[in-house]
Amino acid sequence: MSDVKKIKRGVDIKLVGEADKEFAPDKTVKTIAVKPVDFHGVRLKPTVKEGDEVKAGTPLFYNKDNEAVKFCSTVSGEVAQVVRGAKRRLLEIRVLADKEAEYVDFGAADPNTLEREVIIEKMAASGCWPFLKQRPYNVVADTEKTPKAIFISGFDSAPLAPDMSLLLEGQEKEFQAGINALKKLTDGKIHVGLNAKEKSSPVLTNAEGVTITKYEGPHPAGAVGVQIARVDPIYRGDIVWTINPEHVVIIGRLFLEGKFDARIRIAVTGSEVKDRKYHNTIIGAPVRNFTEGNTTEGNNRIITGNVLTGTKIDDEGYLSIYERQVTVIPEGDEPEFFGWLLPKTDKFSISRTLPSWIQRKFGDKKYELDTNTHGERRAFVVSGEYEQVFPFDIYPVQLLKAVIVQDIERMENLGIYEVVEEDMALCEVVCTSKMPVQSILRDGLELMREELG
Template identity: 50%
Template sequence: MSKDIRIRKGLNINLVGVAEQNTSKAVQSNVYAINLLDFHGIMPKMLVKEGAEVKAGEPLFYSKDNQDMLFVSPVSGELIEIKRGARRRILMIKILADKSQEHLKHSVISPGADSEEIKSILLKSGCWPFIKQRPYDLVADPAATPKAIFVSAYVTAPLAADLNYTLNGKEEEFQAALTALSKLTPGKVHVSIGKGSNSPFSELENIELHKVSGPHPAGLVGTQINKLDPINKGEVVWTVTPQDLVIIGELLLTGKFNAQRTIALAGSSVKTPKYFTTKIGAEIATFLYASGVNNGKFRVINGDVLTGKKTSPDGFLGFYNNTVSVIPEGDDYEFFGWNKPVFDKISTTRALTFSWLQPKKKYDLNTNTNGEHRAFVVTGMYEEVFPLDIYPLQLLKACMVKDLDEMEQLGLYEVIPEDFSLTEFICISKQPHQQIIREGLDLLQKEIG
């Protein structure tokens, strides 16, 4: 029996440039890259050197804290560069792909095998990093036992890929992955889908299905966790995205690590927004220019416009991303823009703005923050779009002043940076909410663990 979740607080940001449901195959990338910044808190130890030949799915490095946790190559080819930063910290690993791909083969195991066997194959195959944990938003600790596992297949973020379209026909892989993950927790595997949607998860077994409705951030897994089974101190939950479940399921069924992704190229700066099949770590340019980009300055975002990271057109697709957004660069300023009626921007206030009159209108927004950084002011705006049972302003301020007791009491264990992406969007103080929460989580983990 499913439990419906209805979210009332939030804000849908309707933007021009949603990807059309038309999929093309991206040009094969010459170089693929693994960005170590995608794995927050992981200290890598290399297993191969520059110039080495690797197969798709062959380990490149392991975590210093857990030698069994391997991170693998998405393609076969030559490791051509290990890019390092300050103190020789590894930032990126680049691989020159072979024209003919060769995969490292693992033994096929039953999704219904015991938990230790499943955990072992996920660790050595490179699929374990797809499992994230809360608190702290890190790659899951294999030694921990989560009280539950959560999957959100309901998308509400602006310009994000439509999972019902990109993952249609992957029911067999989903079932294998979810059956295996159910062996790793004594609790339930919660899967959330859109109410009334034709989701590929609708008829699966070994899960507890939930139907979600409401505005963004109803689709964020953190919102669903808060409504279903909130995290208390000392508890751990794991989360997995639907596109990563496909890779896990295919590994269990075939023994191969297949890094293929169907990604959405979206945004008002793209002439023909659409979907492309490519692989993790591919060059963004291999599908960016295939759809055409409008003249003028634009920003490429690895992910959706609220939580993604700025990258260059010759950057690489992130490890966890299935969306690339391209919107105009907001480096121009509007004369007296603060002192006249505004019809082409989204606002939660009604002071000289009129977006509330047309809730379904689509907007062509740029990256301009429309104001400078300033002191926090108490407005009550965050609470209008923040559906979690948490005081957002007080938690942000506790993180800023590094008050550990207040962080704990105000619910920092329950949230990760993306949960504050919408409050950051509407913030009239122009504060970097996601960065504040990330720094607060890092401090809490360092001091309390």
Template identity: 50%
Template sequence: MSNDIKIKKGLDIKLKGAAEKAVEKAIISNTCTVRPEDFHSVIPKLAVKVGEKVKAGQALFFNKTNESVKFTSPVSGEVIEIARGEKRKILSIKIQADKEQSFEDFGALKVDSAKAEDIKARLLASGCWAFVKQRPYDVIANPEVAPKAIFISGYSSAPLAADLDYTLEGKAAELQAAVSALAKLTEGKVHVSVGKNGNSPLAGLSNITLHNVSGPHPSGNVGTLINKTDPVNKGETVWTVAAQDLVIIGELLLTGKFNAERLVALAGSSVKKPRYFKTKIGSEIATMVYDNGVDKDGNDRIISGNVLSGKQVKPDGNLDYYSNVISVIPEGDDYEFFGWNKPIFNKVSTSRALTFSWLTPNKKFELNTNTNGEHRNFVITGSYEEVFPLDIFPMQILKSCLYQDLDEMEALGMYEVAPEDFALTEFVCVSKQPHQDIIRKGLDLMLKEIG
């Protein structure tokens, strides 16, 4: 039995360069890099040193504030560099990967008969707990606090996002093992959303409450699923897990191995052959990007993640821990003379003032990173509400974060939001305000002051 969730408010940004449904095996990366900055609010404490040999699944560091939460190596090999910043802050751990991979053996687990404590211990020991996030605060979940429900979005509506129906194909056994295990960690339900007209492997699973979602982006965001099914109130906690990470969790439970393999979409208008690649978390992206038509001398931006909420990486950078798409689009460092005072046909806009994208709703655009304007104070236009489907006032909650009114932030619904929920309002913002950064800082303040 499924429940339909139809979103009317939102915006589909159709871009050129969607990945074709063809898979290539990426050239094996020589190194793998894990960055503690991918795990927000975690204070890392090293468990390895330079020159040490590690297996895939062996702990590299753990959370200083909760030592049971470990972060493990995606590959086997030798630790060749531990980069540090100011005050000896750990920036990254680089591993020289072995040609023949060896794995830490955690042992297979019979999920149907396993106790919740055994499942939790296995996820913590293997590093798979890093895939379990919580709201409030959008950080790695506290294993000592039971959630009232668990939410999984199996539908990607972001521009150029990887097609989860395709990337999860053939992984039904791993998916079932993962959701059955997660269902034992909560007294509530495991809510799973899929595209209404899709063919998701998640739709046939047991131990879940299925929701068919439709409508424009952000219909695929897990925040939308939470808001429309079981919103988070003060004192409550929910967990979220990305659909792509269920496969890694399921394989760990079935085989005892932490296999960080991931199907990654290489997409964007600067990519001549957009397609999918089989690689591992933390792998070098240069082998995928520059071997598939991206001009090395081109003026492009490489993004680990989607174009709305991903983060920019350098050409010699690495795939971050949670991304399953690498987006490459033109760098927007050029300026149009009188660009504000002439008709615009090649850009997406929710306004009809000299813009005409609303006339061609199915047209695909080749957009760059130019913000087309400068930073200024908030201008009240009502455009945020047009693309924000949550039952929250976006302008008011952003302002409350800026002037740090904790009581107002609580009352307006900060407990259930994450930065990605404000990616579209940031896109349409005529004031060019960094909405996602504002929300992130607001959540950090609440975590520090309220906990």
């Protein structure tokens, strides 16, 4: 019987706009983009130029600090554009997709019969390696390191999160092959976290060679960082790797079929989406495939990911590699009568000063929220609000203040190794001081990585 961990601190933000549990008709992906901004901790160099012909699995750029790790095209076709920004920073490589995909043949193989070095080489060459993220710092995993454990969160507790059972349905064989490969990469366990209150995907519950732990409680119970802290905390010198379940499936396809087949399923959610459904697509697909003609009129914000940790993009943007949903909500730039002073019931708050607190606490109210922060940045004070939604044994405000003043020793002592941006996303939501908590933490993580490695 699996263990059950209870998460007491946190909050579920229930929003209007959950996706119906059915799939929309498939749409042809005409263009994809691979975005270096998705990958922390690597210095990238392109290997292609505009006009080059590529296959699915052809490297588009590589890690200059570890040239074996390639970042590959998810489709076959022609390189349409190498997009650069200020100081020639590489922003995107876009590929016009063929109607019928051609794949680089990496050779099918049973991972149970392969040595660790061979598995790493195959994953690094095919474009699958970047799916593995390393903690501390939440960067692309280092092929030269061996993690003490690998963690997979088998459910998502973020607002409007997709149902993992639908994302993984019918892919038991691929998931197990991926697990068999991952087992060779660590001397420790592969941990899979499941929701104790809901029925989990049989793809996860029937997997062999994993240690299952169930979690009960509000968001961020589904965040892999919370699960690590409850099962096998990260201390100085420790290394833990994490990976999404849908990416384990892609790794499994690599070993079963010998190709980088980056097909995924996503949910299209949000109050401003007309037809909210699940979609079969591919990593790097254009967001307009899901939003064109499918959003309400007005000034809306399109987010690749969820409303807490996702990235704002326009309708010409592309899916990020690590996201499993697209969300559309109102921008919230219209003037509001009396602003925050008016005691409305449609405002989300954890404070008892607003009447909506009663509905959230004792009812099943769903909110139609926008991006308005209802205030500007102000003095950063200790209010005790962070601790209500932050289920780590860490002083969050003190940690962020240490980051702001770049006090490396204090950052280390206050537990920065244990957290990444998504772990503190709720702190940003409830922050009275309106601090950009996630970006502050990312600055701290980058400073620690540069100074201490």
